[in-house]
Structures are given as C-alpha cells and as structure tokens.
Amino acid sequence: MQRRRAFLFHLVCVVLLVGLGVGSVLGAQKPLVLKMFSYDINPNYTGFEDPIGREITKRTGIKLDIEYPVGDPEERITLMIASGEYPDLIFHKGAGKFVDAGAFIDLTPYIEKYGDNIKKLYGPYLKRMRYSLEDPSIYYLGCFGVDSEIWDVSGFQLQHAVVKELGYPPMRTLKDFENAIKAYMEKYPTIDGRPTIGLSLLADDWRFLITVTNPAVAATGGPDDGQWYIDPETYEAIYHIRRPEEKEYFRWLNHMNDIGLLDPESFVQKYDQYKAKIAQGRVLALTDQRWQFEEAERALRQAGKFERTYGSYPIVLDERFKRADLWDPGYSASWGIGISVTSKHKEAAFKFLDWMASDEAQVLVNWGIEGVNYQVVNGKRVIPPEEFARRTNDPNYIRETGVGLYVYPFPQRGDGQLDPTGNPYTPTTKDYIKQRYSAIEKEVLAAYGAEMWIDLFPQKSEFPLKPWGAAWQIPTPMIEDLTIPLQRCDDLCKKRIPEIVLAKPADFDRLWDSFQQELIDLGIRKAEAIFTQLVKDRIKLWND
C-alpha cells in the first residue's frame, strides 16, 4: 500500500513535470513555416524534425515544409502554374516555365540589401545567374557547390585484373586499350566459366548517349558539351558527331567488332542485362560513366572480386589529343532555388537563404553539430572514428542525424574550398576518397605512379577558361529550326551508328559518308548556326 502510494506520487510528479516541459516548449516562439517545392526527391527528409533541421529552426526561427513530387515533377509544376498558387520557395531544374508565368520575384534588390553571405558565396558567379540578355533579373540561386574540386573521374575503364596480368602497360591510346583487352582475352577466353567479353556498350534508350556517342568526343579531346562541340577559339557550335576526328573513333569501334572484341549484344542489350554482365565480372573494358555501373561494381565488391572492378584511364584516339575530363566548365547556374511571387514571407525567405549561405550554416549542414558529429582538435575539424564509420556505412545516417541533408539544393560551397579558419567547408577531401580505394586499386595506382585516378588525367590547370560553361545546360528554346533537326538527327544516330559499327570494315567509309550527308539533309547546319548564337549570347551574358 505504502509502496503503491509512493508510486502514485511519483507518477503525479512525472506527469506534472512533463506537462510543465511541454508547456514551456509551446510557450516558446513558434517557428515560421515556409513551404517549399523540390524538383528532386530527398528520401531522407523527415519533416525538418532531424537534429540538424531543428538546429536550423533554433538559429533562424524558420522551419521548412518541403514537398517532393511523387510522379513526374513537370506535371506538378504545370498544375502549380495553372492554379497560380506557389509555395514560398521553389527548387527547379529549368526556370523557363516559371519565369514565363511570372512566378519568381527578382532577387537582385534583396541581394543588394540583405545578401552579404550570398554575395560572398557566389562571388563572380552571381553574373551567371542573370536570366537572359533581355531580362537580366536573378530569379534563383544556383544549387551546385561553388568552385567544387573534381576528384573523381570516369575516363575509359579497364578491369584491374587486366592491367595487373599484363604488367601495367602504358594506357594512353585506343591502341593500348585494344591491345590490353586482346591480350587478356586470348589468355582467358572464359571467366568463372562464362565467355569473356572484351568491350561492352549500352544503347538502351538515352543511355546510348552516355556509352556510345559521348565517348567519341571524350576520346578526341572534347569536353562534355552534350550533343555539341564548341570551338574554343571561335565559339562555333557543331553537332559533335560531324567532327572528322570522331569518324576515326567509330572506325576503331568498327574494327573492334571486326576482330571480335566488341560485345555483339552491345546495341540490343537492356540496362539490367548490361549490369548483370558487369556484375558477373566478365566484361574487361567499358567506355561508361561510373554512376552508371556502380551498382554492378558494388555487387562485385560484395562478392570479394575486387580485381574485377574498374580503373579509369585517359584513353584518347592518338597522341595528338588530350582528355578534357577535368576541364572545369565553371559554375553551372541553370538549376536553383527561387522565391515565388505569391509568398507572404518573401523577405524572411530570402534572409533564410542568405543564412544558409553563411559560413556558420555551411559548417552546420556539412559537418553537423560540434561535439556530436565532429570535434575541433587544434583548430581542425575532425570526425571521430565511430562517427566516421557510421557516416560511411550506416544507410540511415543521414535520415537520423540530418547531416548532409540540407546541402543540396541550397546555396553551397564546393568540395575543397576552405573557410576563414582554414578548414574545408565540406568533409569530402582527397584523403577521404583515397580511403575508399580497395587494396588492388591502390596497387594499380602505385604501379602507374599515381595516388588517385585524376592524377592520370591532364589537370584542370592545363586548360583555358571555358566561358560558355557546359553547353548541355544551355536551355534549348522552342525554335523550330533548332529543336526539330536536333531531334531527328539524334534519332538518326541511334539507327545509323549501330549499322556502321557492325558493318564490314570495307563498307565503313561509304556508310559513314552517307550518314553525314543525311545529317546535313535533316538541316543540322541551320541548327548549328542557331545554337552558336545561343552560345555567344550566353558568353556575352556571363562575361560582360
């Protein structure tokens, strides 16, 4: 009885205390909730209730209610515009529709008045955010890291087993690449009981561009400008497959097919079949981008077949060319976050964005909370080992801690940039990337006298400025003479290139010439002239 009474007493106390606690929290200032639409899904968002989200609310008095599209985001945007009701903040991937509908406010006066942090973060690139020559308003702030260092590169890929077996031969030209594949394939006609595949391509829908046509520009020294090649001197745009250099790349593919080193299923296989072959460890070489085959590589790692994962090599057509994978296009400002005309809290929303651009916020969103997610030792930010292990291995890390959750698509500093204390803004460093290399990867790199794959490539500093940015990010306006020929030529490529690559070498020249004539007949020259003008307009807008 006594005990019971004591228990009841305690219970009452606890209830009272909890009540008081809740009361005081409710009594505190209620945060201002800003609605936001995000074009990209963030699977780790839990309603701004994670530790970092709460910390941001504490420091700014703002809470974000973010809506992510579940279906096609374009559909959602169309409805938003039709109804004329916008959330306070909109993250878009192409401002055209919004600007045409008058959905965004011009941020220029706000930047002048309240935007010190934004000015500091974007620096000279604020110019690149102006909408067009006719309308130089700034409608949104770019979402990519400013001046981000590139430490990861795809190049052309070869299995580590191949270069190791052959004693690390020089890997410069397509000839080197071909010889390595050939020598290894002759030695090992099967891998794990299945036939070895030399080079496999993927032509499934839009992926055709990634492994079939883009590599032709890359191997002939061009940067990634989508379907275009821009002459760095005259700024003339040309549909890149029309460059004579690239003819030689396809001649090589044709030759590879002729001598049986090209996967005969290259142009018919689906994405999952392609990944399956790679995951089985029997494809020796690829001309792909890492994000496209990393799932298969992960399966290889899980199976312990590290020697079947891939190294990245700066392969070019011949010694005349220089791989431009690390040629920095500069800041890309075509996607970003803007404030809507219907927002009732424009000033607060802007001040929030400006706060997100501050050093304080950048450290918070990238590193987390001091003493919890990182520590400062001798003036240096370090992540404790257990935290680090969780950060790399625990798939729920972001969701539970909120660290890294609010970096993209907000204003952000790039990897490798240092804050006033001399610490990097983001925890991604060269060392971090090196730590993730496997033992055999380090062995191969050491044999080539490098520490990282990027060391094998011509460095960023070897290239001049790229004043037009990346041409694939230039929005294509609806001009009949541009969009229609472009679409038709893209379709034609998908049809003709497989025919040409799979043809007998004797027929190559004839087929190629007729393909080129067809492109001209479809009106590609006119489209090139229009695009050249777009490039020149952009250069003028960005650099005046």
Next chain:
Amino acid sequence: MRRGKTKERLFQVFLYGVMVLIGVITLYPFLNVLAISFNDALDTVKGGIYLWPRVFTWNNYREVFTYPNLVIGFNMSLLRTITGTVLGLISTAMVAYVISCREFIARRLVSALFILTMYVSGGLIPEFMLVRKLGLMNNFWVYILPGLISGWNVFVIRAYMDTLPESLTESAKLDGANELTIFFRIIFPLCKPILATIALFIAVGQWNSWFDTYIYCSGNRALTTLQYEMMRILQDVTSATTSSIYGMNEYNAPRTSPESIQAAITIVVTLPILFVYPFLQKYFVKGLTLGALKS
C-alpha cells in the same frame, strides 16, 4: 475400342500439357517478381533470377515496411475502395436502368452525353481547376465523386439489362411497383453477374490509383493512399541509387536497389486485391460472357 481409348488418353495428356504450359506462361511474370522480391538486391544485379530466389532475404520487404504512413495509406485505400465501389456500383446501375427504360424520353440524349465522356475528356489542367473550385482539394470525396460514374460501365450494365425480358418490369408495374421498387427488387438482383464484374473493375481501379492522391491530396497526410506511399518509396530508392553525384548520398550504400524494391512493392499491393478475386470469380466469368453474348 482399345486403340480409341489410348488415343483419347493421349489427347487428354496433350491437352493437360498445353494447359499447364499456358498456366506457367501466364503465371511466370508474377512468379518472377515474387522471386526477385525475395532475392538479395545486389545478387539480383547479376541477373539470372527466374522462378525462385538465389540468395534469400527479407530485406526488400523490411525496407518497404520501414516507411511511415503505410498503415494510414492502407486504411485509406481500403476505405476508398469500399466506399467508391458501393456508391459507384449503385449510381452506375441506376443510370443504366434509367437509360434502358423505353419510356424515358431523353434516353438518347443522356446516352449520347455519357458516350461523349468515353471519347473526350477535359484534360488534366481543366479537371484540376474544376476540382479546386469545387472545394475538393485535400478532401476524401475527391477519390469518390469525380469518377463515380463511368460511361463505359454504364453501357456494359445497360447492355445486360436490355437482355432481361421486358415483361418482368411490366408485370411488376401491374402489381403496383414503382420504378424504385422495380430497380431494387427486380433488376438489381437479376444483374448480379454483371454487377460483380463491374464491382471488381471499380474496386481494382480504386485500389490501384495513386495519381489523384498526388494531384489533389498531397497536402494532407491523413488522406494518403497505399499506392501513393509505394510510389514514393520506389522513387526514394531510385533517387538514392542514381543521385549519388550530389552531396553526401554517395557515401551511403543504398539499402537495396530499385528493381528489388519494385518487386516487393508489386507483391505487397497485389496481394490484398488478389484475395478478393476468388469470391467474385464465379460471377466474373459468367458476367463477362453473359454480357457479351446474349442480345
């Protein structure tokens, strides 16, 4: 005599063989999805999963069920399926009865109006504006009212009603029944096979739809549906595996792959409706053939 018997038996064996083959072919896609859903995601990447999993795992299902809102979504899907089916069925049958009545003067006009909806629709944006003006945004009734009556279903039911002898309604009228009594006491029970069929169509449609949740009700978590939540999970997983170029995602190995999650989701959403099927099946087969053949 004996030869005839063996011949017949051989034919039977052949027949059964063909049937089994057709059965397997029909079931295969489903079995394949089932197998993938129970197979380790990274192992699935290697390909070659056909009828059973190679590396068994519950992880794909575990991943699906870590998401919140699934219970709310399930209840809401159930509620809208039941409400939508009951109301939809009664309303559709009533319209069908009215335009099957010979003495109804405007039957041609009304039929024409319904036929029109089968060929022309307002399109997404006008529909959206209408729903908004009607005050149905973030409202449960947006799941029920706009699609309550479908022209197609009306005509399927009417075609069936036309096969009922007219003398039935006439004699009922002589006995003093009004139209409502005739409809509920005579027509409705007689139409059971076709009504079961239509009920299944409506129910499957209601159960499967997610787009209306997305367009009209994404602002209210309490109105979320199972399919909508599944769609979200699928997109989350897809974006987690493909957007590794941005920010921190690249450090965290995705829990599973889109293909495997898609398979698990397919199974999760298919099973409930699959259980309804056997109960309606006896009507279903009858309904489809009856409605189509008798005239």
